[in-house]
Amino acid sequence: MNSDTTQPTPNSIPTLLRELRDETTTLLRQEVALAKTEMRESFSRVGSHAVQIAIGAFIAYAGLIVLLIGLGQLLGVALARAGFNPDLAQWLSPAIVGIAVALLGWVMLSRAKSAIAHDDLVPRKTLESLRTNKDWAQNKLQHS
Numbered sequence: 001m002n003s004d005t006t007q008p009t010p011n012s013i014p015t016l017l018r019e020l021r022d023e024t025t026t027l028l029r030q031e032v033a034l035a036k037t038e039m040r041e042s043f044s045r046v047g048s049h050a051v052q053i054a055i056g057a058f059i060a061y062a063g064l065i066v067l068l069i070g071l072g073q074l075l076g077v078a079l080a081r082a083g084f085n086p087d088l089a090q091w092l093s094p095a096i097v098g099i100a101v102a103l104l105g106w107v108m109l110s111r112a113k114s115a116i117a118h119d120d121l122v123p124r125k126t127l128e129s130l131r132t133n134k135d136w137a138q139n140k141l142q143h144s
Helices: 013-081 086-118 124-143
Strands: none
Touching (some): 013 124
């Protein structure tokens, strides 16, 4: 009796199915790792833009406070003097500073918001790789 009949041949169907199973498992693990990497990169970018939004909001808030102080001084001078007075200049400098800081914050917020709108959180490389692998597996199964 030939002992080769108990061992599957390298090109036998059971051997090919085991290889397909092993390669599919490895492929799926690699796809999951790729998806994780892509998602980490996407979340990192969104996190960076979120920090920029927070900083822009803080600067705009500081500008609003300064502007309100200037406007408060203006109203106080206007009520106290009830007319044009040199004391009116006391409000002008804090109001100008407040407007400048508020505009700076608005610009920062607009840029960060625009950047977040353009970020793509879909793992495009992983999806394309999955499509390619699906096509490859279908071709292998059809030709087997």
